[in-house]
Amino acid sequence: MKVLHVVTGLHAGGAERQLALLLRHLPKDQRHEVATLTDPGTVARELRADGVTVHHLGMRGNRDLGVLPRLTRLIRNGRYDLVHTHLYRAMLYGRLAARLAGVRGVLATEHSLQAGVIEGRPTSRGVKALYLAAERLGSTTLAVSGQVAAVLDAWGVPAHRVRRLPNGVDAARYRFGPAERAAHRARLRAELGLPADAFVVGGVGRLVDGKRFHVPLAALAALPPAARLLLVGEGPARAALTARAQRLGVRDRLVLTGERDDVPELLTAMDVLVSPSRAETFGLAALEGLAAGLPVLHSACPALADLPTAAAPHARLLPSEPDHYARELTALAAAPPGLLPVPPAVAHYDITRIAAELAALYRESAGALPGPRHPARRRTEPARLPSL
Incomplete structure (x- = not known):
């Protein structure tokens, strides 16, 4: 054929x-x-x-x-x-x-x-x-x-x-053994200028207005000074995000990687993945975060909405507003859960x-x-x- x-x-x-x-x-x-x-x-x-x-x-x-x-x-x-x-x-x-x-x-x-x-x-x-x-x-x-x-x-x-x-989602691509994961995490944090002990909030996707990455950026200002926001992707909203970070006084805590082809490795440098978009047709970034063993905060993910809640117990649905993300991220920063089990939703997809x-x-x-x-x-x- x-x-x-x-x-x-x-x-x-x-x-x-x-x-x-x-x-x-x-x-x-x-x-x-x-x-x-x-x-x-x-x-x-x-x-x-x-x-x-x-x-x-x-x-x-x-x-x-x-x-x-x-x-x-x-x-x-x-x-x-x-x-x-x-x-x-x-x-x-x-x-x-x-x-x-x-x-x-x-x-x-x-x-x-x-x-x-x-x-x-x-x-x-x-x-x-x-x-x-x-x-x-x-x-x-x-x-x-x-x-x-x-x-x-x-x-x-x-x-x-x-x-x-x-x-x-290529689930196998996001699974690393403990030693390999630790090595990726240390190497990438050093490469990106992220402190080894920082609480890192991550996002993956095109830098466009619809992805609403300004939401976790605003939430970052309410988090402890050691927290960082790591955004993986490129797009026309980059300059606006940078300017907003400057106005919020968190420019030195925002890290923009640009377009990368090593997303599974980059996820090892994060402690939580956020997906604040209000409208998605599937929500692949959230699934990638779950496949990497991260807790996920999201505002729209049809892929998860199509499954029972038990299929992704570490994914939390939030309104796409800074105060809601700030509250959940503050709790996670106080007690980071570490590497989590890969949920059934990942195997399903x-x-x-x-x-x-x-x-x-x-x-x-x-x-x-x-x-x-x-x-x-x-x-x-x-x-x-x-x-x-």
């Missing part, structure tokens, strides 16, 4: 890294290639290092319609059995190109749809209309959480065309299980397409797949 993944870009974002992680765990009897419309960045280099073929289509902007014939030719000439799209622009162009090339098995993972917002931007009437028109060209839309599935339902996407397939479900879905989707595996000759209705 040969699958082409079409993605808007390959910078170091959550959906892009999730794609790379899945491709590392899908079975070897399925051949996967990636087409990126634009921005063949950090993740493209990682994929190529893993031996994955990455096609760059050189899209210059949202209205660069010239990408459509280029993508159509790539799909037709590549003789792919299935096309799997990721992110809004790739869904629009990828689904249409696949149908023009004769491929009827077209899946799309919806990573970033919220009520009134898609990929962090408001959904206008035109955006919604385009989305729904493109959705009808595919065969299946995969929702990464119950929240995303609920938005798709509210938008009128038929239930038989939606499957639940969550994101996954382990990438090996998620990749196995996706591989089975690929086989199911390809099996629903009758006739020889030649995209230009397929004639079938979209596959109707049962719910997970």
Whole structure:
């Protein structure tokens, strides 16, 4: 089986890294290639290092319609059995190109749809209309959480065309033996200028307003002077966070790492992970914190909301306000819990299980397409797949 993944870009974002992680765990009897419309960045280099073929289509902007014939030719000439799209622009162009090339098995993972917002931007009437028109060209839309599935339902996407397939976390990557963990912790604290005995509050994600990292930053001012805030990620809100830290008098206690590819190791330098965003479509950072054995304070995590509370006993849901975070962080700073057991939620979302479900879905989707595996000759209705 040969699958082409079409993605808007390959910078170091959550959906892009999730794609790379899945491709590392899908079975070897399925051949996967990636087409990126634009921005063949950090993740493209990682994929190529893993031996994955990455096609760059050189899209210059949202209205660069010239990408459509280029993508159509790539799909037709590549003789792919299935096309799997990721992110809004790739869904629009990828689904249409696949149908023009004769491929009827077209899946799309919806990573970033919220009520009134898609990929962090408001959904206008035109955006919604385009989305729904493109959705009808595919065969299946995969929702990464119950929240995303609920938005798709509210938008009128038929239930038989939606499957639940969550994101996954590479649980094994976050597990270190005691000696190895201590070595990473000491090395990274020294590298980042964090005192060995400091209470370190950590956050992982793009530095954008929606992540609300100003909340733990404001809470930091109420914590003991030895406390630090370590934010792993990059983005347009960096300058505003730095300026706010200066105004609060905690600039020397804020550490910004920029974009890093050693997040599991960096988590060993933290004592607690915070995720103060009010709106997430999945909440991968919270799961990564739990996989690393950290207590987690969060304000939105659909991945955990989809499970019983007992599945993540060390995760606490808080209003996204500084005083609530300050109160919980003060208590943790007074008695740090140390390394905690990995909760059942992490095993539930382990990438090996998620990749196995996706591989089975690929086989199911390809099996629903009758006739020889030649995209230009397929004639079938979209596959109707049962719910997970």
